[in-house]
Amino acid sequence: MNTLSPRQASELAAMAYRAKGASKVLDVRSIVGPNLRNSFEFVTGDSVVDGVSGGFFSHLFGLSTGFAFVGKGINEFAGDSVIAIRGTASLRDGLTDLNCGLSASSSNKMVHAGFNKTFNSMKQAFAQFVDSNRKAGNTGVVHCVGHSLGGALAQLTADWVNTEYSLPTKLYTFGAPRVGKTDFARSTTTKLENIYRSTHGADPVPKVPLWPFIHAPFNGSEFRLDDGQGLNVSAHKLDGTPGYLNTASASDWSTLKQRSDNFLSQPVRLRFEDRAQASFSSHWADKISSALITLLKDSGYYTAVVTQAAISSSLTFYDMVARTLEQVAKASARFAEQTLGLLGHMLVFAGKVVGKAFELTYKMIKWVFDSTMGALYRSVRGALNGLD
Missing domain, CATH: 3.40.50.1820 (Alpha/Beta hydrolase fold, catalytic domain)
Structure with missing residues (x-):
């Protein structure tokens, strides 16, 4: 053939x-x-x-x-x-x-x-x-x-x-x-x-x-x-x-x-104190996605989130994920630490200065997601300019 x-x-x-x-x-x-x-x-x-x-x-x-x-x-x-x-x-x-x-x-x-x-x-x-x-x-x-x-x-x-x-x-x-x-x-x-x-x-x-x-x-x-x-x-x-x-x-x-x-199937758990290792790169875009999936699996929310994903736009989906992570962080000190590690790396990826730990509220988590996605999508828009 x-x-x-x-x-x-x-x-x-x-x-x-x-x-x-x-x-x-x-x-x-x-x-x-x-x-x-x-x-x-x-x-x-x-x-x-x-x-x-x-x-x-x-x-x-x-x-x-x-x-x-x-x-x-x-x-x-x-x-x-x-x-x-x-x-x-x-x-x-x-x-x-x-x-x-x-x-x-x-x-x-x-x-x-x-x-x-x-x-x-x-x-x-x-x-x-x-x-x-x-x-x-x-x-x-x-x-x-x-x-x-x-x-x-x-x-x-x-x-x-x-x-x-x-x-x-x-x-x-x-x-x-x-x-x-x-x-x-x-x-x-x-x-x-x-x-x-x-x-x-x-x-x-x-x-x-x-x-x-x-x-x-x-x-x-x-x-x-x-x-x-x-x-x-x-x-x-x-x-x-x-x-x-x-x-x-x-x-x-x-x-x-x-x-x-197959990076999404590899477990990744990030620590807040290691956040400076992140960068605005393809590697870290993949790794952050893996870390989010790992956190949802560890906390038992993965199946429910994936089910919701089948019917949601990205906007409503990540609003739901932010609310879910607020609940995950409240479930245990271990999950709160894992959530903070993920969010800290996301902010560094987005070019934000992260000096100290922050409260894991829905509003804060949603802002982190918005900042991260905004940085990536601005780069995508720049890449697509001029295709016509």
């Missing part, structure tokens, strides 16, 4: 950005890179798929624009097809809105409502493409590719292709955010043939939305393409330095470094 090389996948992700504003008469062949010309055919007039992103009025008035390229495999990829979707700054507000809603995916699992709405605006065009291929006897692998928010849309597309058509499907993403919660991540991991999720160490976008949103593959691994530290908006770009086009230029995935993504 054919697999796109890292170089081919990253070039397709970059090519997808040319879909915006592309006319139906664009000679698509003129923008196909040399590593793709002998593998996929993009037909003028049929290769550009429009979609609608952004807020209420964009969807109300159907303000569509070129969002994806679709192509048919040739030579060694004969029988396969590719769907490459671009990212967009107009989905930035939806991604960084803590009050984002949930909606059911094609497999009836809960996912980010903003991503799902944009995907649904393209679904009919994708269906026409897949149906046409099937009628022509092309039932090989459907390769779904995307960078940034395009990676999120590619994951929803892959889920839909496999659910609707039972075709073999492979997913390739670069710097993509989380799309759904645990049930969606588990389902996607089980259904798709392969998931090639690539990140840079300092890219903030793959860190959001926060837990309980989960990446697929569930408890799997990611391709960590560089050794970047901290969180830096430039680490999200396709070009430049490090640039996913540069770091994913290999001809084989086996040559790239993989990193386990």
